Amino acid sequence: MASLDDLKKRIVSVKSTQKITKAMKMVAAAKLKRAQDNAEKGRPYSEKMNNIILNLSNGISDKENAPKLLSGTGDEKTHLCVILTSDRGLCGGFNTNIVKKAKSYFDKIEKDGKILKIVTVGSKGNDQLKRIYGEKIIEKISFKDSKNINFFDADKVGKMIIEMFEKKEFDVCTIFYNKFKNVITQIPQAQQIIPLKTSESEGNSSEDNYEFEPEEDEILSNLLPKNISTQIFKAMLENSASEQGSRMSAMDNATRNAGEMVDKLTIEYNRSRQAAITKELIEIISGAESL
Amino acid sequence: MSETFKLEIVNPEKSFLIKENVTEVVVPAFEGEMGILKDHISIISFLKPGVLKVLEGGSEEKKYYVEDGIIEFKNNCLSVLTSNIFDISEANKTSITEIINNAEKEAEDNDLDDQKRYLIEQKIEVLKSISIIN
Numbered sequence: 001m002a003s004l005d006d007l008k009k010r011i012v013s014v015k016s017t018q019k020i021t022k023a024m025k026m027v028a029a030a031k032l033k034r035a036q037d038n039a040e041k042g043r044p045y046s047e048k049m050n051n052i053i054l055n056l057s058n059g060i061s062d063k064e065n066a067p068k069l070l071s072g073t074g075d076e077k078t079h080l081c082v083i084l085t086s087d088r089g090l091c092g093g094f095n096t097n098i099v100k101k102a103k104s105y106f107d108k109i110e111k112d113g114k115i116l117k118i119v120t121v122g123s124k125g126n127d128q129l130k131r132i133y134g135e136k137i138i139e140k141i142s143f144k145d146s147k148n149i150n151f152f153d154a155d156k157v158g159k160m161i162i163e164m165f166e167k168k169e170f171d172v173c174t175i176f177y178n179k180f181k182n183v184i185t186q187i188p189q190a191q192q193i194i195p196l197k198t199s200e201s202e203g204n205s206s207e208d209n210y211e212f213e214p215e216e217d218e219i220l221s222n223l224l225p226k227n228i229s230t231q232i233f234k235a236m237l238e239n240s241a242s243e244q245g246s247r248m249s250a251m252d253n254a255t256r257n258a259g260e261m262v263d264k265l266t267i268e269y270n271r272s273r274q275a276a277i278t279k280e281l282i283e284i285i286s287g288a289e290s291l
Numbered sequence: 292m293s294e295t296f297k298l299e300i301v302n303p304e305k306s307f308l309i310k311e312n313v314t315e316v317v318v319p320a321f322e323g324e325m326g327i328l329k330d331h332i333s334i335i336s337f338l339k340p341g342v343l344k345v346l347e348g349g350s351e352e353k354k355y356y357v358e359d360g361i362i363e364f365k366n367n368c369l370s371v372l373t374s375n376i377f378d379i380s381e382a383n384k385t386s387i388t389e390i391i392n393n394a395e396k397e398a399e400d401n402d403l404d405d406q407k408r409y410l411i412e413q414k415i416e417v418l419k420s421i422s423i424i425n
Contacts, residue, residue: 038304038305041304041305041306042303042304042305044299044301044306045301045302045303045372046303048301048363048370048372049361049372051363052335052361052363052370052372055335055363056335150304151302151303151304151374154303155374209333210333210334210335210365211332211333211334211335212334212335212336213320213321213322213325213334213335213336214321214322214336219335219336219337219361222337223337223361226361226374230303233303
């Protein structure tokens with residue numbers, strides 16, 4: 001059995017850990033509020049963008065000559081996966097969930113004998129993937145230095161992807177991120193951005209006849225690259241809200257566990273203190289009796 | 292019958308502006324300025340750097356600088372999606388000068404294609420005219 005001193009030290013150490021996790025939870029909660037606001041504010045833009053593109057692609061008359069970003073290269077050989085994760089740890093299963101989702105997708109691709117290329121955004125995803133897929137990671141990006149998520153960063157990633165697409169380095173591009181549902185639930189998502197999938201919202205496509213100025217093709221070829229940056233930006237916003245939410249609940253759990261541990265240790269400490277006192281008393285009494 | 296329609300301006304970070312009762316919006320569309328009134332035909336177009344004017348009844352006119360973007364007009368609702376916008380009356384001279392300097396640096400690049408060069412030159416011109424007014 002550990003000595004009284006050891007127990008005391010452990011209690012103190014667990015208590016200070018609890019203080020840290022509590023503080024981290026508070027910080028995450030404050031940041032969550034902001035990140036959530038940002039994610040909600042960012043939604044109208046990407047939704048509108050999607051709508052316009054949907055209307056445009058419905059209006060386009062000859063699908064054969066549609067921009068490649070919309071229709072694809074006609075091939076499905078090389079897949080590019082963009083994994084968006086956080087730069088910091090201690091946020092529960094946040095990064096692991098994204099990576100898990102991505103890995104199952106990788107397996108499928110490799111089973112089909114297709115070529116896989118990976119771009120990681122955020123250092124944690126890179127850390128988890130580099131051991132198995134190290135040689136497949138062609139680019140790693142980290143925005144550790146920028147405090148807030150801004151469109152400029154997303155645009156950089158978007159431009160890089162488009163540049164690679166124009167060089168015909170891949171045929172299909174999918175982004176992985178966590179969609180923020182609420183503080184407890186974040187859903188890992190795989191979203192294909194090249195070629196663009198419009199089928200999911202085809203139900204509400206309007207019959208409106210739009211006038212286009214300039215021509216549809218020109219608008220589309222201008223808009224599609226922007227849409228990619230927008231989608232990445234949306235993913236980054238969702239991700240940051242998810243990260244804070246996930247961290248908050250993870251730290252909440254940690255605080256509770258630390259509390260339980262302190263209780264247990266305190267009981268153990270008191271028991272052994274009592275036992276020591278009893279032992280001493282017995283020694284004194286039996287010493288007195290023997291006289 | 293009111294002659295007003297709804298205007299929504301959003302940028303990636305947030306909804307920049309929502310107004311229910313504007314009478315006319317003049318947008319710097321790619322092929323020239325375009326005034327939009329109520330019951331305009333559904334239209335999609337994109338913007339070049341320029342000044343977006345919003346008229347609300349009366350004679351008052353609000354001016355915004357937009358750098359790029361796309362507009363959609365449908366069912367008397369005008370949506371403007373832009374990544375860079377600011378209110379001209381609130382902008383200060385130094386920040387505008389800074390943008391002009393950056394744009395001028397960009398224009399020095401010789402690899403630009405004609406369209407990009409045109410856009411940047413347009414941007415510099417518009418910003419200069421703004422900074423003179425202010």
